[in-house]
Amino acid sequence: MRILVLTATAVPLVLAYFFGREVPLKDQLSLYGLLITVASIILGLSGAWLAIVFPGMLGRLYGSSKAERSADLQQSRRLFRPMLAAVVVIAVSVAVHMVVTVASSMLSDVDVSNWEAVARGLSFGILAFLGELLIIAMFYAVAPAVSYELNLRNEVARDDTVSQYRRR
Numbered sequence: 001m002r003i004l005v006l007t008a009t010a011v012p013l014v015l016a017y018f019f020g021r022e023v024p025l026k027d028q029l030s031l032y033g034l035l036i037t038v039a040s041i042i043l044g045l046s047g048a049w050l051a052i053v054f055p056g057m058l059g060r061l062y063g064s065s066k067a068e069r070s071a072d073l074q075q076s077r078r079l080f081r082p083m084l085a086a087v088v089v090i091a092v093s094v095a096v097h098m099v100v101t102v103a104s105s106m107l108s109d110v111d112v113s114n115w116e117a118v119a120r121g122l123s124f125g126i127l128a129f130l131g132e133l134l135i136i137a138m139f140y141a142v143a144p145a146v147s148y149e150l151n152l153r154n155e156v157a158r159d160d161t162v163s164q165y166r167r168r
Contacts, residue, residue, distance in 0.1 A: 012132065013125050013128050013129055014125075015128075016121075016124045016125045016127065016128030017124065017125040018121065019124070020121045020123065020124020020125060020127070021117040021118070021121035021124070022120070023120060023124055025100055025104070025123065028100075028120065028123050028124060028127060029097060029100060032093040032096060032097050032127065033093075033097075035089055035093050035127070035130050035131065036089070036093045038089075038134055039086040039087075039089040039090045040086070040090065042083075042086040042138060043082075043083055043086040043087065043090075045082075045141050046079050046080075046082045046083045046086070049141070049144050049145070050076060050080075053076075053144055054079075078143055079140075079141075079144060081137070081140045082138070082140040082141040085133050085134065085137035086134070089130045089133055089134055089137075092126065092130060096123065096126060
């Protein structure tokens with residue numbers, strides 16, 4: 001399974017490096033902006049789910065026993081993962097944006113044509129990795145809603161079955 005995951009992650013990154021060497025940095029910077037927007041939406045969605053599904057958890061983090069905090073953390077871990085992924089994507093995107101901006105202004109007088117394609121390829125590889133991370137984070141962010149709906153459907157079906165059985 002790990003080999004499959006590594007292959008599914010590594011192959012797109014290698015392809016992104018080779019194909020991304022031809023994509024101008026200006027176009028890549030707009031893609032970084034898009035990643036920041038999507039990551040912000042995931043961060044907001046996960047935060048909202050955290051507030052809806054576990055409303056008292058944040059208050060109990062400081063005033064409850066260690067056992068209660070541990071149980072809350074186990075339950076809410078599904079929502080912290082997409083939040084952490086979104087924060088990482090935002091931080092890396094902003095850092096790359098800043099490095100590209102500063103480097104392009106500092107190296108404007110220097111001939112870097114030999115390294116320009118490598119830099120574009122690396123940048124596009126980073127974009128591909130962050131994109132994969134956001135896709136995974138989106139599934140984690142939506143998972144509580146799907147789980148909640150499935151549990152609700154199961155409860156309704158169980159209640160209907162019990163009420164039909166009692167009528168007999």
